[in-house]
Amino acid sequence: MTRHLRLLLLPLAALSAGCEIDNAAYMIEGKEHALIISREKPFFWSDQYELAIIVSRMPNCQRRHPMKPARLSTGTVTVFEGGEPNRYVLRQGSSRWYAVNTTDCVFAVIEKPATEPVVLGSFRDKGDKFSFVPVKAAAEESGS
Numbered sequence: 001m002t003r004h005l006r007l008l009l010l011p012l013a014a015l016s017a018g019c020e021i022d023n024a025a026y027m028i029e030g031k032e033h034a035l036i037i038s039r040e041k042p043f044f045w046s047d048q049y050e051l052a053i054i055v056s057r058m059p060n061c062q063r064r065h066p067m068k069p070a071r072l073s074t075g076t077v078t079v080f081e082g083g084e085p086n087r088y089v090l091r092q093g094s095s096r097w098y099a100v101n102t103t104d105c106v107f108a109v110i111e112k113p114a115t116e117p118v119v120l121g122s123f124r125d126k127g128d129k130f131s132f133v134p135v136k137a138a139a140e141e142s143g144s
Contacts, residue, residue, distance in 0.1 A: 019040070019041055019042050019044070019046075020040065021038070021039075021040045021041075022039045022130035023036055024123050026079055026120070026121065032056070033058070034054075035053060035054075035079065035088060035090075035102070036053065036054040037052070037054075037077055037130075038054060039051050039075060039130060041072070046072075047072060048072060049070050051067040051069065051070055051077070051092070052065060052067060053065050053090070055105040055107060056102070056105070057086070060103070060105075061104055061105035062105065063105040067092055067096075068096055070093060075125075076122055076124040077091070077092050077122065077123040078090065078122040079119070079123070080118060082099060082100075082117065086101055086103040087101050088100050088120075089110070089117050095112070096109075097109070097110045120134065120135060121133050121135050
């Protein structure tokens with residue numbers, strides 16, 4: 001590679017160096033059955049995360065579904081029981097609601113439920129790492 005080409009590519013490499021890609025998993029029944037949130041900050045100047053949920057129940061299905069982008073400060077996704085086996089309700093931030101079904105990996109945007117379902121945990125920053133934090137661990141952190 002010529003020296004001039006390297007000098008041209010160096011700024012491009014520096015611009016992409018600020019990107020972040022994090023994944024966190026809620027393991028339902030081992031590694032074969034899980035909800036995984038993928039969060040990506042494409043550029044160092046980005047002020048939001050691109051979010052996607054990967055619904056996985058192997059070997060039946062595994063699908064990636066895009067979610068609404070979230071501001072860096074509000075990238076929390078809460079997981080609730082869905083009222084029937086393999087069904088879960090997600091709340092992104094405070095106002096976006098989704099339903100997922102791990103039987104067939106279906107994903108849908110839904111209206112806010114009339115009553116808030118039972119919380120299982122949340123995908124959020126824990127220290128300096130993006131993780132799924134179960135309700136019990138979150139209660140212990142807050143001293144409850």
